[in-house]
Amino acid sequence: MSEQTLHHPANLGHHFDTLDQQHSANVLGMWVFLATEVLLFGGLFLAYFVYRTVYHDAFVEGSHHHNIVLGATNTAILIVSSLMMALAVRSAQTNNRRALVLFLALTMVFGLSFLGIKAVEYKEAFDTHQVPGALFQYEGERPELARQVEMFSLLYFAMTGTHAIHMLIGLSIVGFILYRSWRGKYNAAYYTPVELGGLYWHFIDIIWVFLFPLLYLYGRHVAVGG
Amino acid sequence: MATITLPRREHYLNISYGVRSWLLTTDHKRIAILYLITVTIAFALGGLAATLIRLELLTPEANLVSSDDYNKLFTAHGVVMIFFFLIPAIPAVLGNFLVPIMIGARDLAFPRLNLMSWYVFVIAVGLGIYALLTGGVDTGWTFYTPYSTSWANTRVVPVLIAGFIAGFSSIMTAVNFIVTIHKMRAPGMTWFRLPLFIWSMYATSLVIILATPVLGIALMMLLVERVLRVGFFDPALGGDPLLFQHLFWFYSHPAVYIMILPGMAVQSELIANFSRKSIFGYKFVAFASVGIAVFGFLVWGHHMFVSGQSVHAGLMFSILSFLVAIPSAVKVFNWTATLYKGSISLQTPMLYAIGFIGLFTIGGLTGLFLASLATDVHLTDTYFIVAHFHYVMVGATVMAYLGGIHYWWPKMTGRMYPEGPARASALLIFIGFALTFVPQFILGYLGMPRRYHVYVPEFQVLNVMSTAGASVLALGYALPVFYLLASLWTGKSAPANPWGASGLEWETSSPPPTFNFERTPVVVAGPYYFRGPITEQPPAKTTVQEPGGEVH
Numbered sequence: 032m033s034e035q036t037l038h039h040p041a042n043l044g045h046h047f048d049t050l051d052q053q054h055s056a057n058v059l060g061m062w063v064f065l066a067t068e069v070l071l072f073g074g075l076f077l078a079y080f081v082y083r084t085v086y087h088d089a090f091v092e093g094s095h096h097h098n099i100v101l102g103a104t105n106t107a108i109l110i111v112s113s114l115m116m117a118l119a120v121r122s123a124q125t126n127n128r129r130a131l132v133l134f135l136a137l138t139m140v141f142g143l144s145f146l147g148i149k150a151v152e153y154k155e156a157f158d159t160h161q162v163p164g165a166l167f168q169y170e171g172e173r174p175e176l177a178r179q180v181e182m183f184s185l186l187y188f189a190m191t192g193t194h195a196i197h198m199l200i201g202l203s204i205v206g207f208i209l210y211r212s213w214r215g216k217y218n219a220a221y222y223t224p225v226e227l228g229g230l231y232w233h234f235i236d237i238i239w240v241f242l243f244p245l246l247y248l249y250g251r252h253v254a255v256g257g
Numbered sequence: 258m259a260t261i262t263l264p265r266r267e268h269y270l271n272i273s274y275g276v277r278s279w280l281l282t283t284d285h286k287r288i289a290i291l292y293l294i295t296v297t298i299a300f301a302l303g304g305l306a307a308t309l310i311r312l313e314l315l316t317p318e319a320n321l322v323s324s325d326d327y328n329k330l331f332t333a334h335g336v337v338m339i340f341f342f343l344i345p346a347i348p349a350v351l352g353n354f355l356v357p358i359m360i361g362a363r364d365l366a367f368p369r370l371n372l373m374s375w376y377v378f379v380i381a382v383g384l385g386i387y388a389l390l391t392g393g394v395d396t397g398w399t400f401y402t403p404y405s406t407s408w409a410n411t412r413v414v415p416v417l418i419a420g421f422i423a424g425f426s427s428i429m430t431a432v433n434f435i436v437t438i439h440k441m442r443a444p445g446m447t448w449f450r451l452p453l454f455i456w457s458m459y460a461t462s463l464v465i466i467l468a469t470p471v472l473g474i475a476l477m478m479l480l481v482e483r484v485l486r487v488g489f490f491d492p493a494l495g496g497d498p499l500l501f502q503h504l505f506w507f508y509s510h511p512a513v514y515i516m517i518l519p520g521m522a523v524q525s526e527l528i529a530n531f532s533r534k535s536i537f538g539y540k541f542v543a544f545a546s547v548g549i550a551v552f553g554f555l556v557w558g559h560h561m562f563v564s565g566q567s568v569h570a571g572l573m574f575s576i577l578s579f580l581v582a583i584p585s586a587v588k589v590f591n592w593t594a595t596l597y598k599g600s601i602s603l604q605t606p607m608l609y610a611i612g613f614i615g616l617f618t619i620g621g622l623t624g625l626f627l628a629s630l631a632t633d634v635h636l637t638d639t640y641f642i643v644a645h646f647h648y649v650m651v652g653a654t655v656m657a658y659l660g661g662i663h664y665w666w667p668k669m670t671g672r673m674y675p676e677g678p679a680r681a682s683a684l685l686i687f688i689g690f691a692l693t694f695v696p697q698f699i700l701g702y703l704g705m706p707r708r709y710h711v712y713v714p715e716f717q718v719l720n721v722m723s724t725a726g727a728s729v730l731a732l733g734y735a736l737p738v739f740y741l742l743a744s745l746w747t748g749k750s751a752p753a754n755p756w757g758a759s760g761l762e763w764e765t766s767s768p769p770p771t772f773n774f775e776r777t778p779v780v781v782a783g784p785y786y787f788r789g790p791i792t793e794q795p796p797a798k799t800t801v802q803e804p805g806g807e808v809h
Contacts, residue, residue: 046366052440055440060366063466067469070468074471074474074475074504078500164485179495181488189489
């Protein structure tokens with residue numbers, strides 16, 4: 032151990048010189064990680080655009096199966112949860128522990144509501160046989176599109192499912208930060224984990240902002256089969 | 258800097274003992290050693306599969322293994338060598354050890370993430386090898402659909418999961434390198450004072466960050482299709498197999514650069530030091546790394562010239578593939594120009610480095626045959642392409658890896674390796690390599706397809722030559738395991754700078770203390786400056802700060 036560690040503040044890693052350096056390293060690390068997440072979803076988005084181009088009519092029909100009210104509500108819920116997260120970061124910066132705990136809790140409430148509504152939508156898809164695979168049944172007017180509508184449904188589940196997994200990870204992270212905030216671990220001088228959790232949470236929300244129009248609104252102005 | 262190693266000096270190896278102190282370490286140097294052991298085991302297993310392949314190909318008939326087992330062997334060889342050896346080898350071993358030291362940092366930015374990357378890697382290797390040993394996979398390392406999703410009756414799923422998990426490990430290492438290089442450089446260590454090793458590692462990390470997740474999602478889509486029988490890629494289920502190939506090669510072509518850029522990183526250090534000259538055209542070499550990283554993302558379609566992609570796409574990918582040769586050639590010319598009028602000494606690392614230049618040049622130039630649409634149609638899926646990529650991945654990357662291991666061995670272990678056996682094994686490897694793969698170029702040009710275990714009798718002579726070469730190669734690879742291990746007990750104690758080399762890692766003791774430097778170094782000079790032969794110490798690049806003084 033070098034003598035430098037003796038002067039170190041409690042939250043400063045032994046290999047950093049200052050809290051500023053540590054904070055900016057952590058934030059850059061999260062941004063670089065988010066770049067990998069963009070590319071991960073990128074593969075699914077590519078598949079979506081390829082098949083949407085080839086199977087246009089089927090994708091219009093597929094998107095009509097989804098409940099636009101539930102989708103729009105969920106979009107609103109996630110955007111509000113992002114606001115809560117931003118306010119939580121702000122509260123940490125202003126040393127307001129009560130507000131920090133409150134806003135993190137609200138972020139989780141909205142996040143869980145999103146997943147609840149998503150579960151309702153998934154159940155509806157099961158009940159109406161819109162799930163790809165063995166359970167899938169095509170009930171439209173153009174049987175030749177059956178396979179292609181199933182492809183839309185597969186992409187719907189793959190994309191929203193991957194998103195939901197990220198929501199679960201995000202909720203665990205926010206839950207962990209909430210616990211630590213309640214224990215008073217963060218303050219204006221050290222709130223890096225709150226900010227990193229916030230970045231991840233906003234990223235998940237942004238993905239949804241793209242998913243909603245692509246999966247729910249595509250071709251809504253076009254009549255089915257038209 | 259003391260040049261005499263004091264017997265009781267505390268360093269990263271003797272600061273604590275016991276299994277726990279290694280398995281729970283967050284010291285980047287110890288993690289590098291953990292990786293070194295792991296990838297060496299992987300290399301041995303991948304090499305074993307290669308040995309069986311070459312033995313089977315000794316005769317035109319199938320008389321050692323069945324067709325199915327042969328398919329499993331070449332898949333195992335590819336998967337293990339690529340995912341478990343070539344991709345992690347130089348970054349996770351030499352990069353892990355050297356990146357913080359070379360920039361004057363005490364550790365990587367995220368030490369615990371670094372340890373986690375090793376555990377994740379071990380899980381991936383364990384799962385992958387378990388699956389390959391208990392049933393195996395016969396799809397080839399490329400997992401092409403629809404065979405891999407609808408027909409293959411082997412253990413595809415666990416191997417896909419292993420590949421997916423291994424990706425996380427690469428990403429963790431790459432995030433660590435990028436952040437460390439941006440945020441943790443010592444005072445005075447400007448971007449253009451960075452050793453070229455760091456520039457190449459940085460470029461490698463960029464490629465890992467942007468390519469690996471795409472492979473991850475492609476493997477997951479494959480998994481979903483295979484398990485749930487829903488079609489992303491299988492035409493029978495409404496999918497398009499070409500989409501898989503696009504996603505796969507969008508990672509796997511850049512992955513070639515993930516494997517070769519770290520080799521170039523080592524190469525620049527070796528050539529400069531053993532020619533006793535500053536590298537010719539430092540900025541060109543530095544930006545060539547970034548150029549390769551960028552162009553490397555735009556050429557994946559050259560794997561699909563005969564897969565039914567459009568002719569226009571083929572044309573574009575062909576042109577772009579020619580363009581990526583430019584930054585690669587810049588590097589080769591600059592290394593060669595560095596040798597010119599240099600004071601060359603042929604220590605073992607330099608033998609590897611010179612071998613690298615020759616073999617990489619052949620590997621690169623034969624790549625141009627494959628980038629040309631017309632010749633590629635003739636050469637696709639023949640032994641020509643097998644020889645081509647082995648020249649790059651083995652002839653260049655593995656040579657650089659071994660050269661680097663020898664060069665930094667005194668720094669890592671505090672012991673000198675024995676020069677005689679080391680030179681002998683470097684020569685054996687070079688000769689064995691040439692004898693193995695030159696015949697394969699000819700075989701491929703004559704039309705012998707890859708991935709078959711029987712062939713027409715006319716090809717036997719060349720195949721026997723290739724197998725004979727592989728035996729020499731195997732001997733060359735086995736030797737270092739013995740003399741390097743023995744050197745831990747019998748080797749001479751290494752001074753801080755046995756090569757008269759230039760760089761921060763040589764200005765701390767061998768092996769370095771846990772925090773790399775006794776005091777935060779302050780860098781006052783650029784990376785390459787030498788004085789006299791390798792027995793002469795160059796002027797110091799750093800001054801040290803006063804003890805107790807404010808850091809930064």
